[in-house]
Amino acid sequence: MTQFFTEEHSAETVNARMGDNVNPRLKQVMASLVRHVHAFIKDVHLTQDEWDLAIDFFTRTGQICSEERQEYILLSDVLGISMLVDAINNRRPVGATENTVFGPFHVAGAPIRQMGENICLDGKGEACLFEGRVIDLHGNPIEGAHVDVWSDNADGFYDVQQPGIQPKWNNRGIFVTGKDGKYCFVGIKPVSYPIPDDGPVGKMLGHLGRHPYRPAHMHFLVTAPGFQKLVTHTFVGDDHYVTSDAVFGVKRTLVAPFEKIEGGETDWHSPFDFVLTPIADVLRMLTPSGQTELKEKKTQCRC
Ligand code: BEZ
Numbered sequence: 001m002t003q004f005f006t007e008e009h010s011a012e013t014v015n016a017r018m019g020d021n022v023n024p025r026l027k028q029v030m031a032s033l034v035r036h037v038h039a040f041i042k043d044v045h046l047t048q049d050e051w052d053l054a055i056d057f058f059t060r061t062g063q064i065c066s067e068e069r070q071e072y073i074l075l076s077d078v079l080g081i082s083m084l085v086d087a088i089n090n091r092r093p094v095g096a097t098e099n100t101v102f103g104p105f106h107v108a109g110a111p112i113r114q115m116g117e118n119i120c121l122d123g124k125g126e127a128c129l130f131e132g133r134v135i136d137l138h139g140n141p142i143e144g145a146h147v148d149v150w151s152d153n154a155d156g157f158y159d160v161q162q163p164g165i166q167p168k169w170n171n172r173g174i175f176v177t178g179k180d181g182k183y184c185f186v187g188i189k190p191v192s193y194p195i196p197d198d199g200p201v202g203k204m205l206g207h208l209g210r211h212p213y214r215p216a217h218m219h220f221l222v223t224a225p226g227f228q229k230l231v232t233h234t235f236v237g238d239d240h241y242v243t244s245d246a247v248f249g250v251k252r253t254l255v256a257p258f259e260k261i262e263g264g265e266t267d268w269h270s271p272f273d274f275v276l277t278p279i280a281d282v283l284r285m286l287t288p289s290g291q292t293e294l295k296e297k298k299t300q301c302r303c
């Protein structure tokens with residue numbers, strides 16, 4: 001039945017060609033991929049012209065990729081794949097801060113700044129005081145947490161998108177919590193911006209009647225020994241795009257207060273606590289045999 005290719009048994013024929021010594025996980029993933037792709041092609045009755053167009057799209061997507069640009073990640077983002085993979089791999093107990101997309105604009109090695117320091121180096125935008133605590137699920141402060149933050153500037157660009165125009169490390173910094181678990185810094189009230197839309201993915205969004213905008217957000221990467229890494233943003237709730245994020249990154253719990261301050265040192269105040277999940281709890285949620293794996297992984301920290 002599976003020796004020769006037929007429309008009816010196409011997926012089974014392809015999968016039957018796999019060797020005997022294939023990595024079991026690779027076998028599971030590839031067999032499922034082939035089954036689903038074949039079922040999709042049959043479902044929509046894909047035409048030759050459509051398949052040629054798809055090949056051309058993937059070719060152009062690859063051709064525009066460079067050290068600075070990753071169009072495939074963008075494709076994964078706008079199709080909700082990044083968020084789905086993130087959601088499946090970051091299931092957390094109730095009360096823990098939720099993850100969201102990392103995005104392409106994080107730069108490792110940002111300067112460690114003093115608590116309260118201003119990360120906005122270009123003097124543009126409305127100043128906003130971001131503050132809160134890094135705590136565990138019981139509300140205990142976490143000391144030594146690294147709160148790595150980054151945002152666009154008031155013109156809607158990250159510093160790495162405008163080298164030579166924006167100062168290096170503009171709107172970026174790392175803050176290390178003390179015994180009280182508190183963090184605070186001054187940044188700008190972020191503004192919404194379009195994801196890079198001058199390539200094949202942007203064109204695809206256009207054909208689908210979709211805009212390329214992300215609602216205003218501040219990025220946070222929070223790490224602490226013994227706790228699961230938290231990759232998240234806080235969002236400005238009254239942003240025009242908050243319910244139509246081009247990459248589906250908004251979660252209800254991540255919409256933060258942005259309070260207007262009259263006559264203060266900053267124009268805005270955004271309080272937000274980050275609740276981290278102990279690594280032990282993460283492993284328990286991942287597998288029924290989490291307990292066994294836990295013993296092996298107990299020594300890990302900042303993972
Ligand atoms: C960002 O928020 O920086 C981002 C996320 C996904 C795609 C493009 C940008």
Ligand code: FE
Nearest residue numbers: 103105217219
């Ligand atoms: Fe962003």
